Amino acid sequence: MKNNYLAKRIIPCLDVKNGEVVKGIKFLNLVKAGDPVKAALEYDRQGGDELVFLDITASHEKRKTIIDVVRKTASKIFIPLTVGGGINQIKDIRALLKAGADKVSINTAAVKNPNLIKQAAKIFGSQCIVVAIDAKRCGKNKWEVYTHGGRNATGIDAVKWAKKMTSLGAGEILLTSMDADGTKKGYDIPLTKAVSESVNIPVIASGGAGNVKHMVEVLKKGKADAVLAASIFHYKTHTVASVKKQLKRNGALVRT
Amino acid sequence: MKKKYIAVVDYGMGNLMSVSKALASVYPDVRVTSSKSVINSADAVVLPGVGAFEDAVKHLNKKGISRIIKSNIDSGKPFLGICLGLQLLFTRSEENGTFEGFDVIKGTVKKFPAKIKLKVPQIGWNKIFIKQKSPMLKGIKDGSFVYFVHSYYGVPEDKSIISTETVYGVKFASSVCFDNVFASQFHPEKSQRVGLKILENFVELTKCS
Numbered sequence A: 001m002k003n004n005y006l007a008k009r010i011i012p013c014l015d016v017k018n019g020e021v022v023k024g025i026k027f028l029n030l031v032k033a034g035d036p037v038k039a040a041l042e043y044d045r046q047g048g049d050e051l052v053f054l055d056i057t058a059s060h061e062k063r064k065t066i067i068d069v070v071r072k073t074a075s076k077i078f079i080p081l082t083v084g085g086g087i088n089q090i091k092d093i094r095a096l097l098k099a100g101a102d103k104v105s106i107n108t109a110a111v112k113n114p115n116l117i118k119q120a121a122k123i124f125g126s127q128c129i130v131v132a133i134d135a136k137r138c139g140k141n142k143w144e145v146y147t148h149g150g151r152n153a154t155g156i157d158a159v160k161w162a163k164k165m166t167s168l169g170a171g172e173i174l175l176t177s178m179d180a181d182g183t184k185k186g187y188d189i190p191l192t193k194a195v196s197e198s199v200n201i202p203v204i205a206s207g208g209a210g211n212v213k214h215m216v217e218v219l220k221k222g223k224a225d226a227v228l229a230a231s232i233f234h235y236k237t238h239t240v241a242s243v244k245k246q247l248k249r250n251g252a253l254v255r256t
Numbered sequence B: 001m002k003k004k005y006i007a008v009v010d011y012g013m014g015n016l017m018s019v020s021k022a023l024a025s026v027y028p029d030v031r032v033t034s035s036k037s038v039i040n041s042a043d044a045v046v047l048p049g050v051g052a053f054e055d056a057v058k059h060l061n062k063k064g065i066s067r068i069i070k071s072n073i074d075s076g077k078p079f080l081g082i083c084l085g086l087q088l089l090f091t092r093s094e095e096n097g098t099f100e101g102f103d104v105i106k107g108t109v110k111k112f113p114a115k116i117k118l119k120v121p122q123i124g125w126n127k128i129f130i131k132q133k134s135p136m137l138k139g140i141k142d143g144s145f146v147y148f149v150h151s152y153y154g155v156p157e158d159k160s161i162i163s164t165e166t167v168y169g170v171k172f173a174s175s176v177c178f179d180n181v182f183a184s185q186f187h188p189e190k191s192q193r194v195g196l197k198i199l200e201n202f203v204e205l206t207k208c209s
Helices: A038-048 A061-074 A090-099 A108-112 A117-123 A159-170 A189-198 A211-220 A240-249 B017-024 B036-041 B052-064 B065-074 B192-208
Strands: A011-017 A020-025 A026-035 A049-053 A082-084 A102-107 A131-138 A141-146 A151-158 A171-176 A203-206 A227-228 B005-010 B030-033 B046-049 B079-082 B092-093 B105-111 B122-130 B144-150 B153-155 B162-168 B170-178 B182-185
Touching: A011 A038, A011 A203, A011 A240, A020 B030, A026 A038, A026 A082, A026 B030, A038 A049, A038 A061, A038 A240, A049 A061, A061 A082, A061 A090, A061 B017, A082 A131, A090 A102, A090 A117, A090 B017, A102 A108, A102 A117, A108 A117, A108 A141, A117 A131, A117 A159, A141 A159, A141 B162, A151 A159, A159 A171, A159 A189, A171 A189, A189 A203, A189 A211, A211 A227, A211 A240, B005 B017, B005 B036, B017 B030, B017 B182, B030 B036, B036 B065, B046 B192, B052 B065, B065 B079, B092 B153, B122 B170, B144 B192, B153 B170, B162 B182
Parallel strands: A011 A049, A011 A227, A049 A082, A082 A102, A102 A131, A131 A171, A171 A203, A203 A227, B005 B030, B005 B046, B046 B079, B079 B182, B092 B105
Antiparallel strands: A011 A020, A020 A026, A131 A141, A141 A151, B105 B153, B122 B144, B122 B162, B162 B170, B170 B182
């Protein structure tokens, strides 16, 4: 008997703006692409292990639309649902969890106020606090953390930041390579490996998936615990089921 | 005739929305409550929960809910414990010290040992291997994947109550089943088809009782 049957997770991500799904290429050039609840149901049917909604709604007034989307999704889908984007305070987290989200993903607010992670983990439990890190290469085996959807450089080292977030109570790290994101040329393996090996919490690799080989690579060489992908699934290049079949053929343990 | 309902015990620990929504998808009347009389009049009781053992026990004791849960279990009412709701049934937990649980199950809740060299908490889908046939696992295939999020697991003294086992560096009891009690370390409410089937099985037991 093997000593571990924990499957590698395949997590489709939906970028949601004003209640509609969109997908950005390198964080720019947003293209409208559909109804999030329908897309979520389809990913659930295909065997997605979790779902992520990333709310990129810019205006504060329209933020409530994501709560609606979460509520509709959570009454129909019984796999973990994570929501990220625009979360600044404890009350934002509470509202999303109350609507049926299982986890929240926090990025910019964690940089502005690291104590938010500590507080949130204490109130809601580490299991629902995902810290999202957008990282860009700034030297050999060095990456810098960016905030505000990749617009602002922080001067913070990504690996050190991941460690700090873990010590404050983050339950998972969602790591996006800004260099790889949208290129479909593969995940940033050295970045993922460096972060995954420096923390004892799961790391979800994101940015750059163009085919299944890229996923195999980041799971094996990059030591990722899960992979996140958006466009590869959303434009029906691959289904979650077909990806899992190929991963299985390549020796990865996946839930089928 | 009295209307039947399932009580989901709310004790201020974590997010009960997903549990109540999943139950509501298989049963018409699910009530999230911290009221002793609502719990006492329910046809079945579900104890969910995420978070720290110590906080949960203190809160439940202070509100007098521990006693109510124990008496409901003793009365033979169908009972479902999920995650922390399983761990609370044990004699004690070693989470951040040693704290007493409900002692419904003789045994100790322990942390995954560092020697397993795996990430803790265990987060994700792992397999359940069926050790004991029960109505709660009707239609569930051996080796099915279910969703886990935990750093601790219960070690029952009486191995015969183990319903399923799961392997994460160590082999541990991922669910237990005895008399009117079923309790799982995994989250059926997050385990898609397999989890909903388990919740349906629980509802079936509730109807027969």
